[in-house]
Amino acid sequence: KTMLEVSGLGHRYGGEGHLAIADLTFQVRIGELACIVGPSGCGKSTLLRSISGLIKPTSGDIRLHGGAVQGVPTDLAVVFQDYSRSLFPWLSVRSNVEFPLRSRGLSKAGRRGRADEVLEWVGLSAAAKKYPWQLSGGMQQRVSIARALACRPALLLMDEPFASVDAQTRFELEDLLLRVRKQFDSTVLLVTHDIDESIYLADRVFVLSKSPANIVADLAIPLGDV
């Protein structure tokens, strides 16, 4: 069963502008952790913007759960590289995690329950009442991951999520992701320029070449490897 289906996707910025993606086709199955790897400028951000409905690609087709992507899909959550700008500094950790649940029609108690559950999973129960600026970078990124998971997204998009933390913290967060995605049975599409990271994390790796961007390899990582 397919979660995400990208077919013949192309995007050119500003009419006659730069061709960011030429002709991109790939699929992510339900429950898979897929990585997109490629050098800077190969169109990774453009791809994520297209999937999350922030830009309308100039050609091709994106289907999420079998439906065409129109506007910003609600069954999708995104974790960005820049954790320091993605959390609200004036809200506690718990309120940050609860925030996106407000627009999803949960009761106050329901939001609290969800937030506490995911905070426990990322090991941050004790920090629920703290503010983001009181936490290390790695802990802030844990909060971002918790916030994304609290929405129980059908698809979790992660844009270079571990590129801004030190190597030790990165390993911890990578292992955390592997644990929680099993727990939540999530489908994840993670974008990175780090080929080692993609092989360590992914069930499937798509290698993108630089402009014009195409999938040059589609590698299934054997289960139990690494």
Ligand code: ADP
């Ligand atoms: P990556 O995320 O892999 O670094 P991007 O999707 O950001 O790649 O960029 C792909 C290409 O599109 C690059 O050549 C970049 O300069 C160009 N590009 C990205 N964003 C814009 C934009 N808003 N306007 C014009 N060109 C852009």
Ligand code: ADP
């Ligand atoms: P160990 O306890 O022996 O370090 P782990 O169970 O932590 O083993 O398995 C992860 C191992 O894979 C680590 O030792 C780490 O050095 C290695 N590794 C290789 N590439 C990566 C990567 N990109 N991210 C995390 N670990 C990686």
